[in-house]
Amino acid sequence: MPEISTTSTGPQFGPVFKDAAATAAISFLMFLPLIGFITVQDIRNVLVLDTRWTLLFILVALITAGRLAYTLVLLPRSARRAHRAPAPASPIVAAIGRWFTPFVVGFVIVYPILIMGLVPGGALKWVDNFGIQILIYVMLGLGLNIVVGLAGLLDLGYVAFYAVGAYSYALLAKTFGFSFYMLLPLAGCLAAFWGIILGFPVLRLRGDYLAIVTLAFGEIIRLVLVNWVDLTNGYAGISGIPRPTFFGIPFNANDDGFAAVFGLPFTPIYRTIFLYYLILALVLLTAFVTIRLRRLPVGRAWEALREDEIACRSLGINTTSTKLTAFSIGAMFGGFAGSFFAARQGFISPETFNFLESATIVAIVVLGGMGSQIGVAVAAVAMVGGTEILRELDWLKDIFGQEFDPGQYRMLLFGFAMVIIMVFKPRGLVSTREPSVALTERKMISAGMVKEGHG
Amino acid sequence: MTEPLLSIRGVKASYGHVAALKGVDLDVSEGEIVTLIGANGAGKSTLMMTVFGKPRAHAGQIIYSGEDITRRPTHLIARMRIAQAPEGRRIFARMSVYENLQMGAAVNPDADFEQNLEHVLGLFPRLAQRLHQRGGTLSGGEQQMLAIARALMGKPRLLLLDEPSLGLAPLIAQQIFDIIHELNARDRLTVFLVEQNAYHALKLAHRGYVMVNGLITMAGSGRDLLERPEVKAAYLEGGRH
Ligand SMILES: Nc1ncnc2c1ncn2[C@@H]1O[C@H](COP(=O)(O)OP(=O)(O)OP(=O)(O)O)[C@@H](O)[C@H]1O
Numbered sequence A: 001m002p003e004i005s006t007t008s009t010g011p012q013f014g015p016v017f018k019d020a021a022a023t024a025a026i027s028f029l030m031f032l033p034l035i036g037f038i039t040v041q042d043i044r045n046v047l048v049l050d051t052r053w054t055l056l057f058i059l060v061a062l063i064t065a066g067r068l069a070y071t072l073v074l075l076p077r078s079a080r081r082a083h084r085a086p087a088p089a090s091p092i093v094a095a096i097g098r099w100f101t102p103f104v105v106g107f108v109i110v111y112p113i114l115i116m117g118l119v120p121g122g123a124l125k126w127v128d129n130f131g132i133q134i135l136i137y138v139m140l141g142l143g144l145n146i147v148v149g150l151a152g153l154l155d156l157g158y159v160a161f162y163a164v165g166a167y168s169y170a171l172l173a174k175t176f177g178f179s180f181y182m183l184l185p186l187a188g189c190l191a192a193f194w195g196i197i198l199g200f201p202v203l204r205l206r207g208d209y210l211a212i213v214t215l216a217f218g219e220i221i222r223l224v225l226v227n228w229v230d231l232t233n234g235y236a237g238i239s240g241i242p243r244p245t246f247f248g249i250p251f252n253a254n255d256d257g258f259a260a261v262f263g264l265p266f267t268p269i270y271r272t273i274f275l276y277y278l279i280l281a282l283v284l285l286t287a288f289v290t291i292r293l294r295r296l297p298v299g300r301a302w303e304a305l306r307e308d309e310i311a312c313r314s315l316g317i318n319t320t321s322t323k324l325t326a327f328s329i330g331a332m333f334g335g336f337a338g339s340f341f342a343a344r345q346g347f348i349s350p351e352t353f354n355f356l357e358s359a360t361i362v363a364i365v366v367l368g369g370m371g372s373q374i375g376v377a378v379a380a381v382a383m384v385g386g387t388e389i390l391r392e393l394d395w396l397k398d399i400f401g402q403e404f405d406p407g408q409y410r411m412l413l414f415g416f417a418m419v420i421i422m423v424f425k426p427r428g429l430v431s432t433r434e435p436s437v438a439l440t441e442r443k444m445i446s447a448g449m450v451k452e453g454h455g
Numbered sequence B: 001m002t003e004p005l006l007s008i009r010g011v012k013a014s015y016g017h018v019a020a021l022k023g024v025d026l027d028v029s030e031g032e033i034v035t036l037i038g039a040n041g042a043g044k045s046t047l048m049m050t051v052f053g054k055p056r057a058h059a060g061q062i063i064y065s066g067e068d069i070t071r072r073p074t075h076l077i078a079r080m081r082i083a084q085a086p087e088g089r090r091i092f093a094r095m096s097v098y099e100n101l102q103m104g105a106a107v108n109p110d111a112d113f114e115q116n117l118e119h120v121l122g123l124f125p126r127l128a129q130r131l132h133q134r135g136g137t138l139s140g141g142e143q144q145m146l147a148i149a150r151a152l153m154g155k156p157r158l159l160l161l162d163e164p165s166l167g168l169a170p171l172i173a174q175q176i177f178d179i180i181h182e183l184n185a186r187d188r189l190t191v192f193l194v195e196q197n198a199y200h201a202l203k204l205a206h207r208g209y210v211m212v213n214g215l216i217t218m219a220g221s222g223r224d225l226l227e228r229p230e231v232k233a234a235y236l237e238g239g240r241h
């Protein structure tokens, strides 16, 4: 990308237009095969090549205009901002920073009640698709955040642990009839065990090599699930997985069901709300455990490991066990999420646990800012909530015609949003790292009392 | 004389097929400052890292405080109160100065953190001002100070320093040497120092070694080495006095 010099009076127009022309040319070449040409079936069912020049032109014009706006307006502004001394944070910003997390936690706790009040008819969808679905990804994001965000081990096969958790629950619950609450920790342990199994061979790998091997590991697990038909039922998947009960009381229309016991009319919403609070509790547990771990030596060791392995070793940190704990604890949370997923769906198949899923979780962690828990939550809402919202955009059909399905543009928008965020916030949404120790008043003073040597 | 604190006997180490150390003998006694000088690529940093087990010596012995540590894992060696400020500083860039110091203290659970912190910040007052600044945003010289301070947080008996004056302004470099001298004279800290700044480092040292191509070629008291014509010619060129 050509550097655009900005003088104090503003950008020079020659290079700016050259840049815009280059953008137009590149986007034209890129979209020509993607958008410009289309194959359609004519009356005799023969594929013929058709062209869409107008659409292509609109797209190229939009992209060029965007690039122009970026170089003319945003770039000089950010250059100016870089020159300016950082303004002291205003009290309002500081207050937002302090109250944001409690506000979010409070909001997600009252969310189902709020939804029930606002849209009584559509509550099921809002709690399920926008609540539980997002929270599962928050949970997965928080788990992977330990491995990728804190310990800096790029794991592209995280979905394997999700799968281990889901299949452990499904198989054990169906075969032995154990309850969800018993199997949840067991599934977590099994996933953690697989985390260690993966950890051993990759101990000496870093960066891209580690990414490749973990990617392969994720695929191996999926292929085993597909091919070990006797155990997993292959592509057909496992159905009829027992659903979680309200501490022993099932959610059904029977006389001993939840509704009957509490004297309520039967509706499926109770189960959904219960599942919502179940996954919310798991998410909060994960967040809380991570916060605690960061303050413990092992959490500090993870963060140190991410920065400099050699320095870690010379400071007495056992890098082997540090990596293995990161893998296994991260995997354990993935396993929790997996068994919750199986219990919620009642049906699982290997196709759920594909690479795209791993990529989504990694994207959530990276977008969230590698290590920031609130960032992970925000990114999960944006990515998962965003794709759910696409399904809702029926009015787009009025513009683009009846066969237009916004859901099909999911990946395109995904990538687009990713590029935008990475351009403007290259270190993720929440890039500031919370120090794991807030200096207490006493320590600050004792440090401040030390004689200051000027020189 | 009593047993030296660190005794390196016939140590050989290599990177793949490249032999970096070809049989090194070197002693560091309790309470001494020992300086190792040598040209670029002589193997000085390699020797320092071999003491920490990476790369591992494939021949010879390394004895520390009466124990053979030649085959010990690095993190266990670090817990024997040997601290290292390795080449290239290697501070934790995303952590604050305070957290870096905490990481340094973690090797030695017996050490009194508050007291050590006070002591170390007294030596490096610049760090006291920057306690919650991120390590990566410190200046090069401040990062070097932090690397040494972090190594001191575990209350080591033996401190290994690899080119502590690298990239520092002459005045700051002099301060660092003064601090090393003070730590040795007052706290009886044993120091093994690798330096390019041969004049200052040898003046400071009780004893010195010269390394050429993975072998020790000269040894003697610091003053003695400074006087030798070979040392003068090869390492004191330009008369840095
Ligand atoms: N990781 C490595 N892999 C391969 N060869 C290495 C490695 N590290 C060092 N070497 C080689 O080993 C030899 C000794 O290197 P070393 O870093 O010990 O030199 P040094 O004396 O510390 O030099 P300087 O004064 O420049 O720091 C050099 O020839 C170097 O190229």
Ligand SMILES: [Mg+2]
Pocket: B044, B045, B046, B087, B162
């Ligand atoms: Mg060196």
